[in-house]
Amino acid sequence: MVKDSITTTKDPPMTQFSRRAILATGAAAFATSFLPGRARASDVRLTVSSIWGADKPFQKVVDAFNAKGLGVQVENRFDGDYEAATAKALAGIAAGKAPDLMVTGWKFGYFARRTLGARDLRQIDEARAAAIMENFRPSLVPLVTIDQALIGLPWAMSTPITFINSQLWAEAGLSPDLPENPDTDWLYDAGRKLDAALKGHATYRSALALSNNEWTSQSFIQNAGGFIIDPEGRLALESDAARAGMEAFCAPAHEGLWLPVSGKEQDAAFEAGALAICTTSSTRAVSFPQGPAKAITAKFPGLAGHARNMNSGGNFLAVYTQEAERAQAALSFLEFCASKEGQMIWSEVGYLNTSTHEIPLINAFMAPAEAQLQDGLSAETIWPGKRGLEGQGIWRNWVTRMLTKEVSVAEGLKQASAELALVLAD
Amino acid sequence: MSRAFTPGRVVLHGLLLVLSALTVFPLLWIVTAAFTPQDLIAAKSMRFWPESPTLANFTEAARRQPIWAWLWNSILTSALITLGKLLLSLPAGYAFARMRFAGRDAAFWIIVATMSFPAVLAIIPTYIGVVKLQMFDTYSAMIVPMIPYVGFYVFYFRQSFLQLPASMFEAARIDGAGVWRQFTQIALPNVMGAIAALSVISFMGAWNIYLWGQLVLDDAGKKTLTTGIALFADLDAAETPWGALMATGLLSILPVLGVFLLAQRYIVEALAPGLGEK
Amino acid sequence: MQPGMMKRLVPWLFVGPAVLSVIIFLYGPMIASLVLSVLDWNLLSPEIGFAGADHYEAVLARRDFRQAAWNTVLYCVILIPAQIILPLIFALMIHGLRGSRMAVIYRSALFLPTIVAYSVAGVAWSWLLNPVNGLFNEVLSAFGWPRSRWHTDPDLAILAVSMVTFWKSFGLNMLLWLAALATVPQSLIEAARLDGAGRLRMFFDLTLPLISPTAFFIAVTTLFSVLDDIVGVVDVLTGGGPAGSSTNLLYYLWQQGLGYFQFGQASAVAMMMIAAVLLVTWAQFALVERKVHYE
Structure with a gap:
């Protein structure tokens, strides 16, 4: 058969050569992924497709698990961002080489279950699955339950918070006592004061950035009392609340306080001291306060006169292998990830503690995020339908159009709703 | 002067x-x-x-990712793609220049018409083929589909061979040289400049293959420099390792720069006759 | 084997591999795209459905498709003339200094971006163009000029991407022009100069006809290579944004097909592109075959 003759070319001599070359450089972190310390020939070997390279805490979780010698060896394969990893997984599954486990963004929940075929953990082993979920706060179970199937470990959750460059803040004469529950009135006013005080500053260029993406815009809509997709699963963009939220979101951009750029450029500007305030994922609490911006943190701004309803985001760890033995082995890995030991290592990433274990905050800058978690967090938008992946892109595009005044907020929401309805119905 | x-x-x-x-x-x-x-x-x-x-960025880059393996993979894939293109286009260019046969013009246009074919147009079917043939994440998948973009090469080598005087081949034929020997011993040595020029151009092109490599190479150890660089910027980019990223970027430029500086004279001298008139 | 048979076979042994591989890897995907464009299928669908013209209709009705199509036209209008004429001007300048050691340095410097990987170029440019604190804006404001949003401004994104694409890929055309200019016999130029011909006259009457095969070649290859080059730059610099303002049909196809796994719609886009490519290629060859003679 064609298949056999071709698979022999799968591992040509050059692979060997390149591996030798790698080992020769003494790239220890990389080598360990090929030469696990206590690996035995009888071990079940699992691949987990992830969004983190060998230098990130996830690798430490994997290494710690492998070192236990439970008869399962896990290899972490870094596949790029959520979108790239999803594309790779699709190709792998189609080629019969599905990753055994995969890290998938919350937002791709439906896609993971309906298209990629993420396994129902309870179907692999009812008792073990239940025991694993015991480790997590019960409120998180719905987040990983898609079509009544429990499809993963809700262990990676972040929420957007506010980061402030402490030095610029002080230079503008603003008070270092940040409010416990900041709102947009306070934040935008601070932006105006920064702009007025720091004209001609050596590094300061722009007051604030709220992150131009589907995530923070959702926070605004929810803080105004609305939804992108309501609890009944209907698009709810054409509501007064959504409109109020988006008006507040776009206001600083329209006022010139905010230059909407990509996430990378925003981070670079913030680190360089060009940007005074940015709202972005709480995972930045690992780096921004230690970087040149010496960031201090506060909760994400709410809207004056409205109850806060903040959202979360992140990813879950799902099982894809269809083989019974491998699926059981995958549960062993999930058990470790859910344990206190696993969670302690894992917390270094800067995600919120979603477990029931007592895990100290990695630093004080995480406190506003933790407080938002205590207030209660909703899920990020999980785009339904076969074409859910496109939903996110469409919403992002309309957010940008509203930000750049290409359309008015009312018109943008109307058109976004119409375009999304088409795709999500499919 | x-x-x-x-x-x-x-x-x-x-x-x-x-x-x-x-x-x-x-x-x-x-x-x-x-x-x-x-x-x-x-x-x-x-x-x-x-x-x-x-120099810490370089050691940091090597600690984070197998950049030396990437360097080797880049050299390997670029060299094999170049070799493949030469193996396809030199004989074809020769035959189109010096042989008369039925279907010659049709065959020539079939190849040359692809000169302007944007590679992205073929990417989805090729990708499906790669996946279905179980070649996903193999060097073959990276190399083989990139070789047939030879429209320019065939066109150019034909011009080069056309410029060799017919008398040269006549003399060899009288000496009893067959078709193959005329090709390898008379024709090829006389267009070495052209071969060198196109090899360099092909090598540089293959070195920079980006989208296709992103798509079909998966394992970190299998990546090339230009596709692997993306691995430095991961999702929770809380801290993009700019230094390591740019060190690797520089590493990806230097080898091709060296090749170009050494070969640029040939390129300029040899390219013209291939495109010029007889 | 009979000598007659052998004689007929030999040329095909020479051209066969090239013809076959081109048919399999370049024409094959065209036919495959046609098939995919009328099916409802992605790699994982359990069954293959027939969609008829649905994908074409769906694509044509989409706002983002129309935007991508219009952008493709804009990109062509901006980049094709730029990629042909500016490298020629650069080549003429360098050619004017031939023999000088500096000419080699200029040539190398101008070629340099061509060998930089897209991913690296993308990072460097996003720092330079960063609207908040990038060097471009710092320089502008130092001269008291207004700052600009560059690739993050929907109205400027195409220009910014075009600029980076041009920077990234004009080198090869410049080399081709230089190579062609080197073949123009110096004696002819001298003679014309003695006859009192002006520089422009000499270029259009003497040089240009002599390098017309190169001109034709550059025209043919540039037309579509710019589209390929743009895809690389868009991918690393803007991701098609802001709000689709810098995308083009090839990038749209790439996103629909390999980002969203809408093989049907992506293939419908591919078929429309292929039709356009074939039409333009045919027109070019038909037009030029009468003018430039290679044999």
Whole structure:
């Protein structure tokens, strides 16, 4: 058969050569992924497709698990961002080489279950699955339950918070006592004061950035009392609340306080001291306060006169292998990830503690995020339908159009709703 | 050859100096960032000289990712793609130039019409083919589909072979040289300049293959330099390792730069006859 | 084997591999795209459905498709003339200094961006163009000029991407022009100069006809290579944004097909592109075959 003759070319001599070359450089972190310390020939070997390279805490979780010698060896394969990893997984599954486990963004929940075929953990082993979920706060179970199937470990959750460059803040004469529950009135006013005080500053260029993406815009809509997709699963963009939220979101951009750029450029500007305030994922609490911006943190701004309803985001760890033995082995890995030991290592990433274990905050800058978690967090938008992946892109595009005044907020929401309805119905 | 010192030449020098500086300028950021300590890089949007220059970014890059394997993979895939293109296009160019046969013109146009074919147009079916043939994440998947873009090469080698005097081959034929020997011993040695020029162009092109490599190479150890670089910027990019990233970027430029500097004379000298008139 | 048979076979042994591989890897995907464009299928669908013209209709009705199509036209209008004419001007300038050691340096410097990987170029440019604190804006404001949003401004994104694409890929055309200029016999130029011909006259009457095969070649290859080059730059610099303002049909196809796994719609886009490519290629060859003679 064609298949056999071709698979022999799968591992040509050059692979060997390149591996030798790698080992020769003494790239220890990389080598360990090929030469696990206590690996035995009888071990079940699992691949987990992830969004983190060998230098990130996830690798430490994997290494710690492998070192236990439970008869399962896990290899972490870094596949790029959520979108790239999803594309790779699709190709792998189609080629019969599905990753055994995969890290998938919350937002791709439906896609993971309906298209990629993420396994129902309870179907692999009812008792073990239940025991694993015991480790997590019960409120998180719905987040990983898609079509009544429990499809993963809700262990990676972040929420957007506010980061402030402490030095610029002080230079503008603003008070270092940040409010416990900041709102947009306070934040935008601070932006105006920064702009007025720091004209001609050596590094300061722009007051604030709220992150131009589907995530923070959702926070605004929810803080105004609305939804992108309501609890009944209907698009709810054409509501007064959504409109109020988006008006507040776009206001600083329209006022010139905010230059909407990509996430990378925003981070670079913030680190360089060009940007005074940015709202972005709480995972930045690992780096921004230690970087040149010496960031201090506060909760994400709410809207004056409205109850806060903040959202979360992140990813879950799902099982894809269809083989019974491998699926059981995958549960062993999930058990470790859910344990206190696993969670302690894992917390270094800067995600919120979603477990029931007592895990100290990695630093004080995480406190506003933790407080938002205590207030209660909703899920990020999980785009339904076969074409859910496109939903996110469409919403992002309309957010940008509203930000750049290409359309008015009312018109943008109307058109976004119409375009999304088409795709999500499919 | 001595040349007069004229105002016209001074103006030309001035213009070209400015132009060269503008062109090279964006690369300055790559070079300075590659040698600047990671924690200083983000602090400024531009620097003209690395502050406290260091090689630490290179060791950091090697610690994070198998960059030396990437370097080797880049050399390997680029060389094999180039070799493949030469193996397809040299005989074809020769036959189109020196042989008469039924269907020749049709075959020639079938190949040459692809000269302007954007590779992205073929990407989905090719990708499906790669997946269905179980070749996903193999070097073959990276290399083989990139070889047949030979429209330009066939066209160009045909021109080169056409320029060789017929008498040369006549003499060889009388000496009893067969078709194959005429090709390998007479024709090829006389177009070495052209072969060198196109090899370099092909090598540089293959070195920079980006989208296709992103798509079909998965395992970190299998990546090439230009596709692997993306691995430095991961999702929770809380801390993009700019230094390691730019060190690897610089590493990806240097080998091709070396090849180009060594070969550029050939390229300029040999390219023209292939495109010129007989 | 009979000598007659052998004689007929030999040329095909020479051209066969090239013809076959081109048919399999370049024409094959065209036919495959046609098939995919009328099916409802992605790699994982359990069954293959027939969609008829649905994908074409769906694509044509989409706002983002129309935007991508219009952008493709804009990109062509901006980049094709730029990629042909500016490298020629650069080549003429360098050619004017031939023999000088500096000419080699200029040539190398101008070619340099061509060998920089897209991913690296993308990072460097996003720092330079960063609207908040990038060097471009710092320089502008130092001269008291207004700052600009560059690739993050929907109205400027195409220009910014075009600029980076041009920077990234004009080198090869410049080399081709230089190579062609080197073949123009110096004696002819000298003679014309003695006859009192002006520089422009000499270029259009003498040089240009002599390098017309190169001109034709550059025209043919540039037309579509710019589209490929743009895809690389868009991918690393803007991701098609802001709000689709810098995308083009090839990038749209790439996103729909390999980002969203809408093989049907992506293939419908591919078929429309292929039709356009074939039409333009045919027109070019038909037009030029009468003018330039290679044999």
